[in-house]
Structures are given as C-alpha cells and as structure tokens.
Amino acid sequence: MNLSKNELIEKIESARQVLNASIDEGKDYEQIYQYSVELDMLIEQYIIAGF
Numbered sequence: 001m002n003l004s005k006n007e008l009i010e011k012i013e014s015a016r017q018v019l020n021a022s023i024d025e026g027k028d029y030e031q032i033y034q035y036s037v038e039l040d041m042l043i044e045q046y047i048i049a050g051f
Contacts, residue, residue, distance in 0.1 A: 005051045012046060015039040 003011070019035040 003045070005049075008042065008046050008049070008051065012039065012042045015042055 015035065015038055019032070019039055022032050022035050
C-alpha cells in the first residue's frame with residue numbers, strides 16, 4: 001500500500017481522532033488498545049517512508 005504523504009497524514013489524523021474519542025467515551029480497553037495499535041502502524045509507515 002503506497003500512500004502519498006498527505007494521504008498518510010490524513011489517515012494518521014483520523015486514527016488519532018478515533019483513538020482520542022474512544023478514550024474520552026470510556027470504551028473497552030481492548031477497543032482502545034486496537035485503535036492505538038492501528039495508529040502506531042500508520043506512524044511506523046510514515047517513518048519508514050521517510051517523510
């Protein structure tokens with residue numbers, strides 16, 4: 001999956017918002033953890049791409 005820098009930034013921002021909302025809403029720990037892992041994977045892709 002080759003995303004442009006802007007696409008990847010948009011996905012990271014969206015994932016961050018979902019994670020923050022789930023924390024604010026007091027969602028189940030497993031769900032929060034899953035959102036956190038997804039965000040971490042996107043950030044890792046960004047770093048590996050060298051943006």
